[in-house]
Amino acid sequence: MTKKPRLLVVDNEIDVCNFVKSFFEIRGFDVVTAYNGDEALKVLDAAKVDLVILDVVMRRDDEGIEYLPQIKKKCPSAKVIIITGVDDKETVEKAKKLGADDYITKPLVLEYLESTVMGKIKSLSPSA
Amino acid sequence: MIRVKDPITLLKIITRFIDRQIGVTHVAVLLYEKKQNAYVLIDSKGDGGTKIPVGYVKVSGENPIINFFQNSNNGAFARKEALVYKELDHVRNFEILVNKKEGRAIHYEDIKKHMTYLRAAICIPSFYKRELIGVLILGDKLSGEPYYDPEISLFVTLANDVAMAVKNAELIKDLKTSFDREHQLFIQTSIALAAAIDARDRYTHGHSERVSHYSLVIAKEMVDVGKMEYDRQFLETLQLSALLHDVGKIGIRDQILNKPAKLTDEEFEVMKTHVMIGANIVKPVGGLSQLADGILYHHERWDGKGYPHGLKGKDIPLIGRIVNVSDSYDTITTARAYKKAAPPAEAFEELMKCSGNQFDPEIVELFFQAWKKGKITKRDYINLDFLRIH
Numbered sequence: 001m002t003k004k005p006r007l008l009v010v011d012n013e014i015d016v017c018n019f020v021k022s023f024f025e026i027r028g029f030d031v032v033t034a035y036n037g038d039e040a041l042k043v044l045d046a047a048k049v050d051l052v053i054l055d056v057v058m059r060r061d062d063e064g065i066e067y068l069p070q071i072k073k074k075c076p077s078a079k080v081i082i083i084t085g086v087d088d089k090e091t092v093e094k095a096k097k098l099g100a101d102d103y104i105t106k107p108l109v110l111e112y113l114e115s116t117v118m119g120k121i122k123s124l125s126p127s128a
Numbered sequence: 129m130i131r132v133k134d135p136i137t138l139l140k141i142i143t144r145f146i147d148r149q150i151g152v153t154h155v156a157v158l159l160y161e162k163k164q165n166a167y168v169l170i171d172s173k174g175d176g177g178t179k180i181p182v183g184y185v186k187v188s189g190e191n192p193i194i195n196f197f198q199n200s201n202n203g204a205f206a207r208k209e210a211l212v213y214k215e216l217d218h219v220r221n222f223e224i225l226v227n228k229k230e231g232r233a234i235h236y237e238d239i240k241k242h243m244t245y246l247r248a249a250i251c252i253p254s255f256y257k258r259e260l261i262g263v264l265i266l267g268d269k270l271s272g273e274p275y276y277d278p279e280i281s282l283f284v285t286l287a288n289d290v291a292m293a294v295k296n297a298e299l300i301k302d303l304k305t306s307f308d309r310e311h312q313l314f315i316q317t318s319i320a321l322a323a324a325i326d327a328r329d330r331y332t333h334g335h336s337e338r339v340s341h342y343s344l345v346i347a348k349e350m351v352d353v354g355k356m357e358y359d360r361q362f363l364e365t366l367q368l369s370a371l372l373h374d375v376g377k378i379g380i381r382d383q384i385l386n387k388p389a390k391l392t393d394e395e396f397e398v399m400k401t402h403v404m405i406g407a408n409i410v411k412p413v414g415g416l417s418q419l420a421d422g423i424l425y426h427h428e429r430w431d432g433k434g435y436p437h438g439l440k441g442k443d444i445p446l447i448g449r450i451v452n453v454s455d456s457y458d459t460i461t462t463a464r465a466y467k468k469a470a471p472p473a474e475a476f477e478e479l480m481k482c483s484g485n486q487f488d489p490e491i492v493e494l495f496f497q498a499w500k501k502g503k504i505t506k507r508d509y510i511n512l513d514f515l516r517i518h
Contacts, residue, residue, distance in 0.1 A: 015181035107186035110245040
């Protein structure tokens, strides 16, 4: 792959954004972060991304899941992985209908986060 | 051993202590959570992207780091009490630690990989006996220096203290939960029994529960005005005793119990036996010595003209004097076959009239004061947590 895969992390918590950012930067990603849905859309206006990690249990007035269709619309090629709380099957079903490609429940296993993201990136560029 | 009531507080103190004293990129603690069946990151200290967000990450029992510690007694590795990343550098890739019991292999390469996930320079297990309670994770020193053995020994001691504190807190919580559950079950059984008694008479529905409530209102007032010390055991006994004050009616024939007309002298003598029957029923209940008293003496009168023993004044146990007043109050304020329900003000007028002959005047007065303060609620007496009254 000539170009670094580009990843957008959307989470209300600054610690989560920073952590996931540095976690994937070490693994050769170009990572951008957004603290809420509006910011995420602005980021997508500026540049396309390959993958979005979206927290759907955001505590602000905007629920992350409501931004899913807009994110998909702005960047149809991007894979979206949602991060959800445990025992939240309803949200997962809803998110899948709205275009989420996969989900991970919190608290998450880092190895699983890595393999899920890597798997999605591979599926994006079968030639690489 | 360090004694802190809340083990999480202790963990936070320790992570901050290490962060400040040693100067590390980050400190984090993984703690076993039964509900998740995994080790969840519960505290983390560090700067910027080095800090792992709390509650965001978990590590399953399958994780090679966890696996290593759980099986470290079987291993041939030099250092059992901690994993030091730099030491792993010297271990050749093919070297494995075999868990003989399960026939599984743990590759050091795997451990290294997972330590990099957590950005761990060292991992220190926290054991309670042989149970792995948690793992303390330290990043690199800001100075770039390696960790020295005495430092690692200190961390090991701290980690084991944490395990002890966590385990103790857990055991205390378990004990309290099971006590609460049994207590609740006991109370609910008593309510069911009381309801069964009340059900025999269509006019006394909820009577026993209300009497129990009023009795506690009186007792609380006594505590509030300083007439009585707060005594959990007494309140608990009073609550139950009042709830079961008519349990002996189980042994009274229906023709007498539900007779729509005035009882004959002979029938009244039979009716009076319900206090003895009731006291005998609860006698086998151990631990609450005064439980029978509220039942046996709730028809004694202050002037000595009551039954079964004709006790007078303060010779009547307090618990009996209290139930006597609250029982009468409920009878006055609810409808019967022969009368309508009276409003509280009228009921207190009547209680006052009989104060000093039928009732302990002090208790009537306290009950009246409590009513004036709005302490008598009309709500359903479902929540029987006597602790809430104080």
